[in-house]
Amino acid sequence: MTTETRLRIAMQKSGRLSDDTQSLLKRCGLKLNVSDRRLLAHVSNMPIDIMRVRSSDIPGLVMDGVCDLGIVGDNTLEEAALERQLMGSKSEYIKTSPLNFGGCRLSIAMPEEFNYQGVDSLNGLRFATTYPQLLKRFASQNGINVDFCMLNGSVEVAPRVGLADGICDLVSTGTTLEANGLKEVEIIFRSTASLIQTVEQLSPKKQSILNTILPRIQGVMKAKE
């Protein structure tokens, strides 16, 4: 059982999910000041601390029980869970609530001129990606072999510079792909942000804080629909 009395929530420090996450927490009545440089921000009106980190660190913090809750994209979550399973690290979590922001899809995109005839046309090719585990799972589910190179940013440029045949990257509108002469050929994973919880039993104090904020989170989500 986790012992501290303040509920600890991990959120993205800065990036695509941080504004929506911050505004969700504020609309739930949490008074927080995250404008300073501190990575651990105290909520002044409730026993809650907000830990502001890189997106990719959130799943591990929750799976290891360092944070009680986390708000993260399903793509990051699933990739981390697969990778941790492979490494034999803790990979369990509770999906407490889906959230209706951060919508995107993980897709395979190929140069415009590529003659795409179905998944088999991807067999033996090399892809630049930040999500190798999700790509490998897609390949094995579809009976193809793929190679990959890891890139943490500017993935779209890889085919043009000869680093890869195609890419496996997040897409929301498709304009970045288009601007880089790429076309989306397969959607391999659909994602939104989610609220996740550690599988470790929360102390009664923390559980009661969660019981207070969870209906508020769900209320805010409903109001946005």
Ligand code: ATP
């Ligand atoms: P960090 O910079 O915190 O390590 P990151 O590189 O994943 O993480 P962002 O690019 O801000 O940071 O993306 C955060 C999340 O936003 C993604 O994991 C995804 O869930 C969501 N997202 C929504 N739309 C897009 C998009 N078009 N491209 C990338 N991410 C998107």
